[in-house]
Amino acid sequence: MATQSTGFRGMELLIAYYRHPAVEVRNQLVRLHTGLVKKIAYRVSQQCAEPYEDLVQIGYLGLIRAIERFDPYQGCAFSSFAVPFIRGEMLHFLRDKGSVVKIPRRWQELQQEGQRIGKQLSASLGRQPKDAEIAQALQVSLQEWQDSKLAAQNRLPLSLDATVTQILDRPVTLGDTLPDIRHQAWQHGEEERLQLQGAISQLEEKTQAAIEFVFFRDLPRKEAAKRIGVSPMTVTRHLQRGISELVSLLQPQASERLAS
Numbered sequence: 001m002a003t004q005s006t007g008f009r010g011m012e013l014l015i016a017y018y019r020h021p022a023v024e025v026r027n028q029l030v031r032l033h034t035g036l037v038k039k040i041a042y043r044v045s046q047q048c049a050e051p052y053e054d055l056v057q058i059g060y061l062g063l064i065r066a067i068e069r070f071d072p073y074q075g076c077a078f079s080s081f082a083v084p085f086i087r088g089e090m091l092h093f094l095r096d097k098g099s100v101v102k103i104p105r106r107w108q109e110l111q112q113e114g115q116r117i118g119k120q121l122s123a124s125l126g127r128q129p130k131d132a133e134i135a136q137a138l139q140v141s142l143q144e145w146q147d148s149k150l151a152a153q154n155r156l157p158l159s160l161d162a163t164v165t166q167i168l169d170r171p172v173t174l175g176d177t178l179p180d181i182r183h184q185a186w187q188h189g190e191e192e193r194l195q196l197q198g199a200i201s202q203l204e205e206k207t208q209a210a211i212e213f214v215f216f217r218d219l220p221r222k223e224a225a226k227r228i229g230v231s232p233m234t235v236t237r238h239l240q241r242g243i244s245e246l247v248s249l250l251q252p253q254a255s256e257r258l259a260s
Contacts, residue, residue, distance in 0.1 A: 062089030
């Protein structure tokens with residue numbers, strides 16, 4: 001699933017919403033991550049018949065769920081956290097809208113009769129019958145028999161143990177190709193933590209202290225002001241300046257990740 005965080009532009013908003021959920025802040029976060037929703041919707045739309053625009057609207061519901069459940073203090077990148085919610089909402093929509101693949105009644109009857117005839121032919125021939133032999137016994141064309149078989153196969157869920165390729169004579173299953181979301185989330189979170197730590201170290205000393213006390217130690221601004229030796233208003237200015245400088249420092253790194 002292909003997502004990149006919008007950088008640390010939303011860091012203050014995510015922290016603010018976590019502390020005091022407000023519709024206005026949530027809407028700002030939704031607007032900030034529209035690109036993530038659209039990217040996932042485009043990929044899902046390539047695998048189904050649903051309009052891209054409908055999937056985008058459904059994806060926003062998943063994004064809102066992710067925003068409501070995200071804990072900015074757990075060290076996980078928001079994009080990695082949000083992707084399963086967004087994609088899951090789209091897949092739930094597709095499942096609920098068409099939970100059962102509709103197969104024409106004629107093809108259902110062909111499958112039932114074909115299975116019965118197949119067993120009879122296996123017994124008389126001493127081997128598995130060919131499609132052409134079953135079609136002839138059913139008095140239908142080979143194409144129609146094969147189409148009915150394919151429809152029945154597509155109706156069944158694909159097992160994660162299904163082999164998709166071979167590497168050095170070792171089968172690679174569908175399950176092997178699925179990404180480890182937890183590991184990816186940890187990896188992204190660790191990378192962004194180190195980048196944030198490096199950016200904070202470039203700030204003025206009192207600005208560093210203000211960010212650490214308020215955002216990381218969760219101290220009230222009055223308490224942070226006492227420890228730093230400044231007024232609460234000055235702490236607020238340090239926080240505003242610090243966030244602005246962090247955005248400037250981290251945006252080039254986010255752009256490099258998007259380009260890679």
